[in-house]
Amino acid sequence: MSVQFVLDAAGKQTAVLVPIREWERIQKSLQKPAAAKKAAAPGAAAKERFKEEFREAVREMKLMEAGKIPKYPLHQLLAELDNEP
Structure with missing residues (x-):
């Protein structure tokens, strides 16, 4: 994964650039806990x-x-x- 950090003039990290495929994978992994919670609580x-x-x-x-x-x-x-x- 080739993540890039954006720095301000003081060298502080202000943003992150993530490849689109990695971003899509992150989004899917963030959605899974909600779906898993629903599946785990059928009642x-x-x-x-x-x-x-x-x-x-x-x-x-x-x-x-x-x-x-x-x-x-x-x-x-x-x-x-x-x-x-």
């Missing part, structure tokens, strides 16, 4: 889905308490939960 999507569904349930409860949507009986809720995958 992350399920956790986010649960959190969103819970938020929606709280919104619905508040609307029911305010009388903006009808309340429904507990047996109906339990029946819905039994039918979910």
Whole structure:
């Protein structure tokens, strides 16, 4: 790899020139940890889905308490939960 350093008048390094192929390799290696983290945490999507569904349930409860949507009986809720995958 032929990296070149750019120096200012005082001799301090201010920039680096990297060959394009090396730069592309660096970019790919920087993107891998994020992809690896997603792959390493397969439950992350399920956790986010649960959190969103819970938020929606709280919104619905508040609307029911305010009388903006009808309340429904507990047996109906339990029946819905039994039918979910």
